[in-house]
Amino acid sequence: MPDPDDATTPDGNDWSEVMLHVVSGKGGTGKTTVAAALALALAHGGKRVMLMEVEGRQGLAQLFDTPPLPYEETKLTVAPGGGEVWGLAVDPEEALLEYLEMFYNLRRAGSVLRRMGAIDFVTTVAPGLRDVLLTGKAVELVRRKDKDSKSPYDAVVVDAPPTGRITRFLNVNTEIAGLAKVGPVRNQADSVMNVLRSPHTAVHLTTLLEEMPVQETIDGVAELHDAALPVGGIVVTMTRPPQLSDEDLELALVDNLPRSTIAAAVASAGLGSARSKQGRGITDALLTEAHDHATRVRLETTERDRINQLGRPVYELSFVPGGIDLAALYDLAESLRQQHMA
């Protein structure tokens, strides 16, 4: 049992100090879904959470079943207990103009810059600068204060680029710092890195219990660690509980399940007698499927061990049959809360 007086987890939440949650993961591991579920979980009980999308895929709009998000902070949904989840799909060009306005009061310069091809240059020809703008925007949301000096958002969740690119993405401001030795760009780059490397940021990684995503997670953790970026939790997604008892799994793995008993049961269920072609076919199919399943469960056990060896908090979300809708998202958020991720 965690100590209720433990200062690091005052409300039983593993990341209560964190304001910026960056969610990454190998493609296909449910990164966007986890980011959305985490935002909902964090908003529970009256908090206001910003969910930010940076890859221009409009994945959040699809997930929340809304029209494509404009580059504008938009309320997406409410959480139990009066919380709110807001969404923002960052458009690099708009972010650049905003950046000019914010730091230099130069929004009007935008049209000149566009005519000169400079905006194209920044947002497409030199795409790394895109990452500068995106990370800058995330940090701006975290640091923003309203007129009462309060943060308008209690937390910011970023649906970030995949594991293979995440360190480069978050570290892009270090590159800028290498380029600009002094001046406002340098200052901005340094202050973004300060936030990204602080205890107020956590980079969570999503994975499936499969060899390649787990390996990528292990490599990703090492890379983040080397870049002095704060590794958060590991979220294992789409898990399915074993359908067979441990004993039967072992038998299935070596094709030793009692065939005659199963054939008899298949017959008693009216699916075809043990001697009929149909009955034999069904029994064969069930035994083969059991073997497939046992092989898969064994693999998952190995992969789960490898994840646990990372020594990071691990959360599991079960597979949702039929795809993720808003109702499923609430269930996943509740599951993350139960596991103290939020």
Add this chain to the structure above:
Amino acid sequence: MSQTPLEINAPVLDLNSVIADPDTRIIVCCGAGGVGKTTTAAALALVAADQGRRVCVLTIDPARRLAQAMGLTELDNTPRAVQGVTGTGTLDAMMLDMKRTFDEVVESHSDPERAQQILENPFYQALSSSFAGTQEYMAMEKLSQLRAQADADGRWDLIIVDTPPSRSALDFLDAPERLGSFLDGRFIRVLTAPARGAGRGIGRLLGAGFGLFANVLTKILGAQLLTDLGSFVAAVDTMFGGFRERAVATYELLKDPGTSFVVVAAPERDALREASFFVERLDDDQMPLAGLVLNRVAQTRMRDLSAAEATVAADHVAQTSPATASLLRLHAQRQRSVGDQERLAQRFIGAHPSVAIAQVIALPEDVHDLNGLRQVGELLVGADRPTSEEN
């Protein structure tokens, strides 16, 4: 036991004919991350080599295990021979080294002195090694280099290329246009002006708005960065023309009938949505699409026993044979997965009815050796598919 693919209503993608056709010189695999794109590229390359093609496969950021499966301790920017190809063909594998490729472009497009200047410029170093996005351009640059070498010495007659795992993987299709608008724009002239010694005359050259613009740049970038950037752009200025020509040539090469695009997806909502995006994008640019590879398809071993029937039967034997009940529930779960995947695939087909599809069933474990890779390759080209005589 034959493996049952999804029952979907789409033309079958015959990759065997694609790789067997000597006119096929380039295959480009694209798709969302995590759908098995790199493995698909490598497996297709192996099977093509087994069938006698002389193949080079260019992978982007492959898992270390894939390199090991091909018997290579590591993959780098040099094509290395893979041992164990059956038959008369050959297989070389390599991994894109973005920075090295960029350096080679610089070296081949400028004299040694200027090349040195560029390579040492801090702005170039950041651009070539750390910035995302460069990868897409360099993958295509490497492809055109390989193709030039193949044309020159005949070492390869088929090049298979993997693409970076992002939607921007097709950014290279925009490269000619983007580079064009950038080069023809005034921005580059502003950046290069100080290095050209144009001095104060530049204001006249660029007309109204420049004063503001110059202020913006200096204010934002700072004088030192602006100098670095300016000298970088000036140094590569002459090279950019070459870049644009190359981009245009690569674009034409991709459009050639000797190229086949293969879009890879998993039967999941997001992956299929990305696949739709790729298919549409390729269609817009009139790129030759071979079809869609649907990877990791769920299968059941007894399609005729429905999820509902299996569930009823499971309840019936729950008391007498709990193990059988579990097996039946497991089967019901698999039937439902197959049904879900069929619905998702059918939705894609509804939007793209003419796109041919090849299905690859999910294997319980990842590829660990050349035989595992060959097994995937054979599933891809349909070697396991029963022929019509057998039916």
